[in-house]
Amino acid sequence: MIRFIIQRLLQLIPAILISSFIIFFAMNLTGGDPAMIIAGDKASAERIEQVREEYGFNDPVPVQYIRYMAGLVRGDMGISYVTNKDVFKSFMARLPATMELAFASVFFAVLLSIPLGIYTAINQNTWKDNLGMVFALFGVSMPNFWLGLILILFFSLRLGWFPSGGRSGIISVVLPAATVGLGLAALITRTTRSAMLDVIRQDYIRTAKAKGASDRAVIYKHALGNALIPIITVIGLQLANVLTGSVLAESVFAWPGIARLIFDHISKRDTPMVTGSIILCSIMMCLVNTVVDIIYAFVDPRIKAQYVRKG
Amino acid sequence: MTELQQKQRNTTLVMTCPLIITGVVFEKVRCAKKINSKGEKGMKKITSLVLCLVMIFSLVVGCSQGNKDAATGTDEGTSSSKETGSPRIKDTLVIGSAAEINNLDLLAQNDQINNICLKLTHETLIFFTNDGKLEPELAESWEYVDDTTLEIKLKENVKFHDGTPMTAEDVKFTYEMCLNSNASTLMAGLKSVDVIDDYTVRLNLESYDNEFLMNLTAVNVGIQSKKAYESGMDEPYLVGTGQYKFEEWVSGEYVSFVRNENYWDPENAGVAERIIFRPIIEASARTIALQNGEIDVCIDPPINELQFLEKDDNIVVHEQPGTRLFYFAFNTTKEPWNNKTLRQAVAHAINRDDVLTVAVDGKGTPQTTILNRGLWGFYDEMEGFPYDLEKAKAKMAEAGYPDGGISTKLLIANSTPYTDIATVIQDNLKQIGIDVIIDVVEDATLKEICTKGEQELFLWRWNEDQKVDWVYNDLFATGSPYNYHHYSNPVADDLIYKVRTERDQEQRYQYGVELQELLVDDCAQVPLYIANLVIAYNKGLRGQYLFGGGNHDWSRAYIELQ
Secondary structure (H helix, E strand, C coil): CHHHHHHHHHCHHHHHHHHHHHHHHHHHHCCCCHHHHHHCCCCCHHHHHHHHHHHCCCCCHHHHHHHHHHHHHCCCCCECCCCCCEHHHHHHHHHHHHHHHHHHHHHHHHHHHHHHHHHHHHCCCCHHHHHHHHHHHHHHHCCHHHHHHHHHHHHHHHCCCCCCCCCCCHHHHHHHHHHHHHHHHHHHHHHHHHHHHHHHCCHHHHHHHHCCCCHHHHHHHHHHHHHHHHHHHHHHHHHHHHHHCCHHHHHHCCCCCHHHHHHHHHHCCCHHHHHHHHHHHHHHHHHHHHHHHHHHHHHCHHHHHHHHHHC | CCHHHHHHHHHHHHHHHHHHHHHHHHHHHHHHHHHCCCCHHHHHHHHHHHHHHHHHHHHHHHHHHHHHHHHHCCCHHHCEECCCCCCEECCEEEEEECCCCCCCCCCCCCCHHHHHHHHHHCCCCEEECCCCCEEECCEEEEEEEECCEEEEEECCCCECCCCCECCHHHHHHHHHHHCCCHHHHCCCCEEEEEEEECCEEEEEECCCCCCHHHHCCCHHHCCCCHHHHHCCCCCHHHCCCCCEEEEEEECCCEEEEEECCCCCCHHHCCCCCEEEEEECCCHHHHHHHHHCCCCCEEECCCHHHHHHHHHCCCEEEEEEEEEEEEEEEECCCCCCCCCHHHHHHHHHHCCHHHHHHHHHCCCEEECCCCCCCCCCCCCCCCCCCCCCHHHHHHHHHHCCCCCCCEEEEEEEECCCCHHHHHHHHHHHHHCCCEEEEEEEECHHHHHHHHHHCCCCEEEEEEECCCCCHHHHHHHHCCCCCCCCCCCCCHHHHHHHHHHHHCCCHHHHHHHHHHHHHHHHHHCCEEEEEEEEEEEEEECCEECCECCCCCCCECCCCEEECC
């Protein structure tokens, strides 16, 4: 098992190399002169040239990339062009907010979607199933920013139950988590339903029923236990996505997370901040996937046996 | 009902709702139990679960109500009354900004929102009033000893936040730092700074410039403490002489400033105990936060949501003439736009009234001249090229395009109001046979393309509320990096120089008029409109000092509780 974890962590190296390469070059190919942005509106031509020289923008992009990677190897993710602050520290300052939102959204989604998925599966092709699937379609189709604004209008402005934005105590996470979570819930509901449908048609379920096991035991112990693998996969993927990409929800709710940080700095052509943040996001993605793989082993003894054999 | 009562009512409602729900759930469960005794065990489990959830919810709502108030400064319990009979003042003023605060180092940052924050902590030698006058701030007086020597006497009682007096050494130290920073543009023409005595400095200039004094009013060149830098402390640039001291910056959430209790000028000291800036980028969310009382000021409220704010009795929507000029322009070096008559034909075909209505719902003023309204020497009396399709077609024929037949690209930034303006102009130009393809890019990309001169037509804006030279020279002088028109005319260059250096103000004004007439006629740019400044705030706001260009000064602002 430990060997498996080490192998997965080693896979981070090519992931970092590839993501940093793509982002660094993309930032330089997008257009927009960072020297002009750093020097500011109305800066003189001399000042712009001075900045270009100071930051090494006159060097070819591959040279700039190698310089950046040399720093990275030494553990230096660079200094933001815009804030003049250390990229790693800036990212870590925003990470707790993003994690709070991501876990709250996934918690909300799981709480809602797994019971709903099971319920729709055991009531397949009835009006209850159709209603559940309409909800799922609604959740998938709903644009985040629109749903966010509607929730703010109703629960914040009309009822005054929650703040409209910002991160001020546990209550402030409710609306953003519901906004992001509803989209996730839809997907998890559909996955749970189809996984359950696959499983409840298996012979061992029929056998369990024939042996006189109660419906509850059949569904929760035999069926759900065996349907969990795809559900965990989807939850893991969704968690990784939310950890790195809830820019709309973060903007609508003025949530101080990393997606907003990256978005703001892309428009400022702040290559160190964007590249560094994307690298750290890649690492988070890999870690979440590794954790998901480890959870597989706990859920399914066959997978655990594979890990042990390999280890 | 007072704000306090309203809040108490909300809290009571929030706390009571879960209890009512609990009661209803209990009753339902009791009935269910009577009806179906088989499911008793399951029901008990469900009941416990529901009750647990309700209790957790009540707890979270109850606890967090207090947290929210603390973070947003809306807790009425902290409001204070300085003396009996005087108005009650809210401790914290919360300003909702439309942009991220990203750097509070005066010499490294260059965003307007950073400038606004820094106006609380730092002061300049000279203050630029919102009606265009220069007044002493940290300076006592100033005079030109000769054309290239400016002598400034400093006030003697000024103290930095750390209690040390501000002296000529600090001024010299600050201005010399400026020369090697983003503020070097502001200090263009400054050769050196001499300390004459503790409270007198002399600035040695390369040549006389009518507007050099205005450079000293920019917050970027606010006076910093030499001692703070020498002490080796972290972020020495945060030590200033202003009414507020930097308190805390939580990235992406807020920046807070606390009142400087030892401000050197007690008559102009800060009033609110604390001022907080909260970036809320999404405009609708910012509007709702104002309606909710989570913020006291909403910078740049969305025009299409003003109707909701205007209906709210607790909110004032303030409008005043702005200085931000939106314009349509040509790359004068690109075919066929190097043809002046053709440019004039296009200018005649643009309906500025429609543009103004579509872009800002009429909240602005169309104009003919290229200079920002409110600047010294603003002259808008020339005929220019008013909307007239017949004249436009005649000019097209004169330019050699009687049937139009031109296809061109209009480069715009991917933000409001450019997309709206571009649609109107596309339709306008179709009337004279010009097909416009709209090319949308990010701001930074637009600037780069325009600097390189790769665009044909473009839409842009220029915000200037102090120096005419930053319009004439930056936008129209040969070789200027912001001359996106790539316009070059030696007569204009000469007039720009004369406006900068002519000491006889009457004569200078004439040069200014001549220059504006020339630039309008050459038609490298078609000015569209100046957008009004629109800002919404709590009706109790007092002491705000608003600038049409958006560089507001909040150092004396506070909320008077009703």
